[in-house]
Amino acid sequence: MIRENRRRRIYTIITFALALVFIIFFILKALQENIDFYLTPSQVQSGDFNTERKFRLGGMVKENSFKNVQNLEVSFMITDFENEMMVSYEGILPNLFKENSGVVARGYLDRNKNIFMAEELLAKHDENYMPIEINDGNN
Amino acid sequence: MYKYVAKYLILDKVYNFCRFTSGAAFISGVVLLLPLIYLALFQLPPDFQQGESFRIIFVHVPSAIISELVYLFLAMCGFVYLVWRTKISVILLNAAIVIGLIFTALVLITGSFWGKPTWGTFWVWDARITSTFILFLQYIGLLVLRSSFNSYQTADQIMSIFSVLGAINIPIIKFSVEWWNTLHQGASITTSGTSIDSEYFYLLPMMLFSFLLLAYGIFANNVQSEILKRDRGSKRLREILDE
Numbered sequence: 001m002i003r004e005n006r007r008r009r010i011y012t013i014i015t016f017a018l019a020l021v022f023i024i025f026f027i028l029k030a031l032q033e034n035i036d037f038y039l040t041p042s043q044v045q046s047g048d049f050n051t052e053r054k055f056r057l058g059g060m061v062k063e064n065s066f067k068n069v070q071n072l073e074v075s076f077m078i079t080d081f082e083n084e085m086m087v088s089y090e091g092i093l094p095n096l097f098k099e100n101s102g103v104v105a106r107g108y109l110d111r112n113k114n115i116f117m118a119e120e121l122l123a124k125h126d127e128n129y130m131p132i133e134i135n136d137g138n139n
Numbered sequence: 140m141y142k143y144v145a146k147y148l149i150l151d152k153v154y155n156f157c158r159f160t161s162g163a164a165f166i167s168g169v170v171l172l173l174p175l176i177y178l179a180l181f182q183l184p185p186d187f188q189q190g191e192s193f194r195i196i197f198v199h200v201p202s203a204i205i206s207e208l209v210y211l212f213l214a215m216c217g218f219v220y221l222v223w224r225t226k227i228s229v230i231l232l233n234a235a236i237v238i239g240l241i242f243t244a245l246v247l248i249t250g251s252f253w254g255k256p257t258w259g260t261f262w263v264w265d266a267r268i269t270s271t272f273i274l275f276l277q278y279i280g281l282l283v284l285r286s287s288f289n290s291y292q293t294a295d296q297i298m299s300i301f302s303v304l305g306a307i308n309i310p311i312i313k314f315s316v317e318w319w320n321t322l323h324q325g326a327s328i329t330t331s332g333t334s335i336d337s338e339y340f341y342l343l344p345m346m347l348f349s350f351l352l353l354a355y356g357i358f359a360n361n362v363q364s365e366i367l368k369r370d371r372g373s374k375r376l377r378e379i380l381d382e
Contacts, residue, residue: 009222013303020304028311028318036320037265058320094259096188104322122258127327129193130336131184 038104041083051109057085057116058104058124066099078103078116089118096123148227151375154366157359158379165356171349175342183339192256195249196339200327201347202245203271205354207309209239210274213281214306217299229295230369232302233285234361238354240278246271258322266315267323270308277305291369 002010028035033049038058044051057078065077073090076099087105097103102124107117147153179197186193216232219225250268251261262268281298288294316325327334328343335343370376 006222013218013221017304017307020307024307024311032319035266037263037322038320040320094257096257101188102324122260122263122322124322125188125257125324126334127324128188128334129186129196129327129339131338132187133184 040080041078041085042080044085044109045083054106054108054119056104056106057087057118058102059084061097061099061101061103063099075115078105085116086114087116087118089121091121094121094123096125097121102126145225148225150227150230150366150370150373151379153227153230154363154376155379157362161356161359161363163356164352164359168349168352168356171345171352175346175349179342179346183342189257192253195253196335197342197346199246199249199253200343201350202242202249204347205350206239206242206246206271206274207312209235209242209354210277210302210306210309213239213302217302220295220299221303226369229291229299230362230365232295232298234358234365236278236281236285237361238358240275240282241357242350242354243271243275243278247275263322265321265323266319267312267321270312270315274308274312277301277308 038056039049039051040059041057043049044057049055059078059080062077062079062084067075069075069088071090072092073088074093075086075088077084078087079085087107089105089107104122104124105116105118106120106122109115110117175197179194183194185191212235213232216228216235219228220232247268250271254263255261281301284298284301285294288297315321316323333340366376
C-alpha cells in the first residue's frame with residue numbers, strides 16, 4: 001500500500017526516535033538523584049546519598065509532632081511513614097503548612113543532634129480539591 | 140487512505156475553510172469564556188485546603204493540556220511531512236508553534252502565581268517545572284529555526300525533524316511527577332477517576348473547550364497567512380482573494 005521510499009523513511013524516523021528514547025532514558029536514569037527535588041527520611045537514613053552538604057528533605061509533617069519552641073522557632077517531624085526525622089526551623093511558615101500535609105525543607109543535617117536544620121520551608125499540597133462545606137460534612 | 144484525506148487538504152480549500160471559521164471560533168471562544176471565568180472566580184466555593192488561590196487551576200490545567208497537545212500535533216505534522224512531503228503539513232506545523240508557545244507561557248506564569256501562595260515560592264527546579272520549561276524552550280527553538288534559513292525547504296525539513304524528536308519531552312512532562320520526587324503534586328485526573336470534587340470538575344472540560352476555540356481561532360488565522368506566504372502565485376487562491 002505505502003510506496004517503498006515512504007516506507008523506508010518511516011523506518012528511518014522510528015529508528016532515530018527509538019535511539020533518542022534510549023539515550024534520554026539512560027541520561028535520566030543516571031541523573032535520577034539530581035532530578036529528585038528532595039530526599040525522603042528513608043533515603044537519608046540509608047546512607048546512599050550525600051548528606052554532608054545542604055540538601056532538601058521532604059515528606060509529611062507527622063501528626064502531633066509540631067512544637068512552637070519560641071517566637072518563630074518551631075520543630076516538627078518529617079515522616080515518609082517508614083522513617084522520620086526531626087526538623088528545626090526559624091521563620092515564617094508557608095500558608096499551607098500543617099500536620100499531616102506535605103512539606104519540603106532545605107537545609108543541612110546536624111550530625112551531633114541528629115536534627116535537620118531547615119533554612120527554607122516549602123509546603124507541598126496534594127492533588128485533592130473540594131469545597132470547604134463538603135469537607136466539613138465529612139469531619 | 141492518503142487519497143481520501145489529500146483531497147480535503149488542498150491549499151485553497153484549507154484557506155477557505157480557515158477564513159470562514161477562524162473569526163467565528165475566536166469570538167465564540169471569548170463569549171463562552173466570560174461566563175466560565177465568572178463561575179470560576181465568583182460562583183464556585185473556595186477549596187478546603189487552598190482557599191481562593193486554587194481557582195487558578197481553571198486556567199492552569201487547560202493551558203497545560205493544550206500546550207502538550209499542540210506539541211503532539213507538531214510532531215504529527217512533522218512526521219507526515221518527512222514521510223509524504225506534503226506542503227500542508229508544514230503549513231499547519233508553522234501555524235501551530237505560536238499557539239503552543241502562548242499556552243506554555245500561560246502554564247508557567249499561572250503556575251508560578253499559584254505556587255507563591257500555596258508552596259511558598261514562585262519557582263523551583265523540580266522535574267515537572269523544568270520539563271515544562273524545556274517545552275517552552277522547544278517552541279522558542281522552533282521559531283528560531285524558522286527564521287534561520289533562507290529556503291523554506293531546509294527550514295521545513297529541519298523543523299519537522301526537531302518537532303518529531305522533541306515529542307519525547309511530552310511523556311517526560313506527563314510522568315515527571317511519578318518518576319521523581321517533585322514539589323508539584325501528582326495528577327488529579329487519571330484513568331481511574333479524578334480527585335477533583337464534582338462541584339469543580341465539570342468546569343475544567345468547558346474551560347478546555349473554550350481555550351481550544353480561542354486556540355483554533357488564532358491557529359486558523361496563522362494558517363491563512365502561512366498559505367499566502369508560500370502560495371501567493373496560485374491561480375485558485377488569487378480567485379478567492381479577489382472575490
